[in-house]
Amino acid sequence: MAVPSLRVRHGRRRASAARRDRRRLGCGPAIRSLSTCYNSASGQALTSCHLPDTTTLWGEFRMKYLMLIYGNEEIWGSLPAGDLTTLIGEVDAFNQELRARGELVDVQGLVTRARSVRMSGDTPVVTDGPYLEAKEYVGSYFVVDVDSEQRALEIARSYPGLRFGPGNSGGLEMWPLMTGTEQDH
Numbered sequence: 001m002a003v004p005s006l007r008v009r010h011g012r013r014r015a016s017a018a019r020r021d022r023r024r025l026g027c028g029p030a031i032r033s034l035s036t037c038y039n040s041a042s043g044q045a046l047t048s049c050h051l052p053d054t055t056t057l058w059g060e061f062r063m064k065y066l067m068l069i070y071g072n073e074e075i076w077g078s079l080p081a082g083d084l085t086t087l088i089g090e091v092d093a094f095n096q097e098l099r100a101r102g103e104l105v106d107v108q109g110l111v112t113r114a115r116s117v118r119m120s121g122d123t124p125v126v127t128d129g130p131y132l133e134a135k136e137y138v139g140s141y142f143v144v145d146v147d148s149e150q151r152a153l154e155i156a157r158s159y160p161g162l163r164f165g166p167g168n169s170g171g172l173e174m175w176p177l178m179t180g181t182e183q184d185h
Helices: 017-024 073-078 081-100 149-157 160-164
Strands: 007-009 012-014 063-072 104-109 115-120 123-128 136-146 172-176
Touching (some): 063 073, 063 149, 081 136
């Protein structure tokens, strides 16, 4: 991989045009591959940014990750009250530990009444839903701010709800978040 050009002018290092463009597009310094973000203002379509890890050409920084927690109403409804209370306590303790470490940015449960906005011709149409055929749904999320993807994966693997296993809910997806500026890290 080519190292971005850094010109020295009056004793200051200046970022390459590609790096400035990535920042303006909200890709931040996490992008290692200079060809993965495109400037839509220049006529090229903006594509997803490739975030292979948190080591950049410019050093280390903290990265935020979104953890989507899947639920299944049948599973939650079939749990004995004591088990559900225990799980809620474990999740609260999990959240408190992350908060104490300075890694928890946000945690929220989602209300079951979702709304969808989709285009119909030239008009945005709002409907109840989404109504998917799947029994699983995104029931909550949390955002962590950590030093590495490895740490984010450790957190994801330790989430208490995972013990319900595949097909029984308790699933979790981890997504790296793009942020607007280096100051966000």
